[in-house]
Amino acid sequence: MIYFYDGSKESFLTAFVLSYGDGDATLTSRDCQLSLGQETVFVKADPARAAKAEARLNAIDSHCMRDLDLLLRSGEKQRDGVLLRYFRCLAAYGRPVRDMYQVDAAREADRALRKIGTEIHRMKGFVRFMECASGALYAPVSPDNDICDLLLPHFRGRLGSIPFVIHDVSRRKAAVFDGEHSFVAPLGGAEIVLSADEENWRDLWKRYYASVNIPSRERLKQMRGYMPVRYWRFMPEKR
Amino acid sequence: MISEEKLHILVNGAKFDVSCSSSGSKRKNGGGIGNGFAEGCCHSFTPDGRCVSLLKILMSNDCIYHCKYCVNRADADVPRATATPEEICELVMAFYKRNYIEGLFLSSAVCRTPDYTMEQLLRTVKLLRTEYKFFGYIHVKGIPYADGALVRETARYADRMSYNIELPSEQSLKLLAPQKTRESLLAPMRSLALQSSQFKAEKRKGHFLPAGQTTQLIVGASPEPDGQILRLTQALYRKNGLKRVYYSSYVPVVHDALLPDRPAGELREHRLYQADWLLRFYGFTAEEIVNDDGNLSYDLDPKCAWALNHMQYFPVEVNRAPLETLLRVPGIGARSAYKIMQARRFGALTFEDLGKMHVVLKRARHFITANGKFYGANETAVRGLLTAGERNDGAVQLNLFSDAETAHSALTGEL
Ligand code: SF4
Numbered sequence: 001m002i003y004f005y006d007g008s009k010e011s012f013l014t015a016f017v018l019s020y021g022d023g024d025a026t027l028t029s030r031d032c033q034l035s036l037g038q039e040t041v042f043v044k045a046d047p048a049r050a051a052k053a054e055a056r057l058n059a060i061d062s063h064c065m066r067d068l069d070l071l072l073r074s075g076e077k078q079r080d081g082v083l084l085r086y087f088r089c090l091a092a093y094g095r096p097v098r099d100m101y102q103v104d105a106a107r108e109a110d111r112a113l114r115k116i117g118t119e120i121h122r123m124k125g126f127v128r129f130m131e132c133a134s135g136a137l138y139a140p141v142s143p144d145n146d147i148c149d150l151l152l153p154h155f156r157g158r159l160g161s162i163p164f165v166i167h168d169v170s171r172r173k174a175a176v177f178d179g180e181h182s183f184v185a186p187l188g189g190a191e192i193v194l195s196a197d198e199e200n201w202r203d204l205w206k207r208y209y210a211s212v213n214i215p216s217r218e219r220l221k222q223m224r225g226y227m228p229v230r231y232w233r234f235m236p237e238k239r
Numbered sequence: 240m241i242s243e244e245k246l247h248i249l250v251n252g253a254k255f256d257v258s259c260s261s262s263g264s265k266r267k268n269g270g271g272i273g274n275g276f277a278e279g280c281c282h283s284f285t286p287d288g289r290c291v292s293l294l295k296i297l298m299s300n301d302c303i304y305h306c307k308y309c310v311n312r313a314d315a316d317v318p319r320a321t322a323t324p325e326e327i328c329e330l331v332m333a334f335y336k337r338n339y340i341e342g343l344f345l346s347s348a349v350c351r352t353p354d355y356t357m358e359q360l361l362r363t364v365k366l367l368r369t370e371y372k373f374f375g376y377i378h379v380k381g382i383p384y385a386d387g388a389l390v391r392e393t394a395r396y397a398d399r400m401s402y403n404i405e406l407p408s409e410q411s412l413k414l415l416a417p418q419k420t421r422e423s424l425l426a427p428m429r430s431l432a433l434q435s436s437q438f439k440a441e442k443r444k445g446h447f448l449p450a451g452q453t454t455q456l457i458v459g460a461s462p463e464p465d466g467q468i469l470r471l472t473q474a475l476y477r478k479n480g481l482k483r484v485y486y487s488s489y490v491p492v493v494h495d496a497l498l499p500d501r502p503a504g505e506l507r508e509h510r511l512y513q514a515d516w517l518l519r520f521y522g523f524t525a526e527e528i529v530n531d532d533g534n535l536s537y538d539l540d541p542k543c544a545w546a547l548n549h550m551q552y553f554p555v556e557v558n559r560a561p562l563e564t565l566l567r568v569p570g571i572g573a574r575s576a577y578k579i580m581q582a583r584r585f586g587a588l589t590f591e592d593l594g595k596m597h598v599v600l601k602r603a604r605h606f607i608t609a610n611g612k613f614y615g616a617n618e619t620a621v622r623g624l625l626t627a628g629e630r631n632d633g634a635v636q637l638n639l640f641s642d643a644e645t646a647h648s649a650l651t652g653e654l
Pocket of ligand 1 (some may be wrong): 305306309348416
């Protein structure tokens with residue numbers, strides 16, 4: 001049986017409960033190729049069921065909801081399978097399985113979680129703000145995983161009272177700090193009026209980047225390993 | 240706004256300093272801009288494969304000293320520039336706000352006098368902290384012979400300070416950096432270390448170099464063997480409480496009869512970083528890891544070389560060996576050792592399990608058993624296997640950075 005769910009936590013937990021006895025269950029939140037004769041269920045989130053499942057799973061591993069929240073943000077194709085196997089594994093062992101690296105389901109989840117963690121860490125460095133005429137900062141991003149709101153606390157901590165927007169242009173949403181509150185909002189296009197000095201600072205940054213390099217020691221492969229090309233799109237020094 | 244030309248001159252003079260780390264400070268944002276990020280953060284990477292974390296810049300490249308290896312020495316015919324404290328502060332704020340950088344690494348040539356230079360550095364960081372309300376990371380270079388009070392005050396605003404020893408022996412210093420003595424570099428380091436521990440002991444408010452001190456050694460400009468360099472490093476870690484010693488393989492930028500015309504191999508620098516890693520994290524001593532000739536092996540990484548010379552300790556059983564022992568196995572790093580320690584609590588690990596866990600077995604298999612099974616080769620064969628593919632002519636081009644396994648190691652020396 002194929003279980004479609006909407007990618008939310010509640011709907012995942014409902015699907016998890018519904019599919020529990022089904023050995024052939026496939027869970028998916030995305031379009032997928034149906035083979036002939038495969039039965040499908042469209043799971044409707046059931047708050048009561050979800051809450052019960054959450055309480056049970058929490059009793060097994062008090063950190064597992066954090067894992068769920070992160071994994072639901074994964075942009076990987078295999079995400080739903082990884083999730084289902086990980087939570088089934090948790091239920092089957094009745095104890096945290098995070099460190100059972102010899103068990104496939106636990107290891108897969110660990111790998112997926114680390115990937116998301118790596119991207120969050122990277123984005124803290126690779127986000128590039130531009131200054132708007134209003135003084136607010138605007139950064140377009142396009143991360144592999146749905147993480148722009150997780151960057152809010154980090155940038156709030158350092159930018160003080162300056163309002164800023166981190167715009168996930170692919171997912172058409174934005175993490176916003178308006179000077180008082182932070183929130184997430186849908187955002188398609190954005191029209192930006194740059195501050196008078198913006199171009200000059202950007203040029204100085206490009207100059208800095210070029211000057212600090214040691215050309216006789218070229219190691220492009222290493223550079224690309226640490227800073228994959230897909231992130232260059234919004235980095236002025238790489239354009 | 241600083242001009243592009245000036246920026247270029249001042250960055251060009253600073254770029255050979257290896258340190259760019261922004262880790263180790265948890266400074267809070269005190270009502271302005273910026274905070275410390277204890278793990279450190281890379282904001283970009285340049286085509287030479289290095290991380291850009293801090294804005295690395297000189298206050299001035301106009302030097303009164305004559306260090307033979309340096310582009311900025313007094314008699315060099317290079318364009319000179321000096322920035323004002325305000326120019327630097329503005330640049331830091333603009334770059335930081337846009338998330339280009341994690342902070343500032345401010346260094347300087349000795350301009351006019353050591354005290355004058357140190358004063359300029361102090362003015363800049365004080366201005367940044369108090370007027371511009373900047374709370375991000377600041378690393379300041381100490382100027383030898385500068386007045387102790389100026390240095391101490393600077394340390395109150397900085398997260399990290401460093402005096403670069405550059406040359407690993409007094410003799411080489413005398414020859415190549417005639418105005419500096421080892422004491423002129425070590426004495427201020429010791430005094431800062433002392434003040435820092437007093438500061439901690441008194442639990443005073445504020446900060447005093449929360450990210451500690453570091454230094455840098457140039458490798459290959461002078462004849463000291465690896466063993467001497469590593470013993471110096473070890474003493475600096477143990478006695479002076481340094482956080483990090485950096486190595487910079489010598490790049491000839493000036494011609495001088497006293498200096499080699501060829502760059503020191505990057506492989507040598509890499510081996511020193513690997514050895515340094517073993518000192519800092521894996522409980523090795525300098526004496527253990529250098530060969531009888533006083534140097535590190537070039538065709539083997541230092542952990543492999545050590546293991547091959549101590550085959551009596553191997554193979555070790557991964558299901559029982561304590562952490563310290565696992566860390567001594569070639570190919571098993573901290574992350575793999577941790578995974579092994581965790582996973583084996585749930586059942587004995589086999590070679591297959593280790594493979595699935597992404598423990599790299601290419602080297603390790605010769606030194607371990609998994610659940611009693613050994614899949615390695617005998618000692619002579621091992622030596623051949625391990626050196627093949629890593630051997631090179633000891634000089635310029637090497638193929639160290641070709642796979643994911645070594646890419647990380649290339650940056651940190653992690654083994
Ligand atoms: S003190 Fe020596 S190393 Fe430093 S800038 Fe002057 S000449 Fe160069």
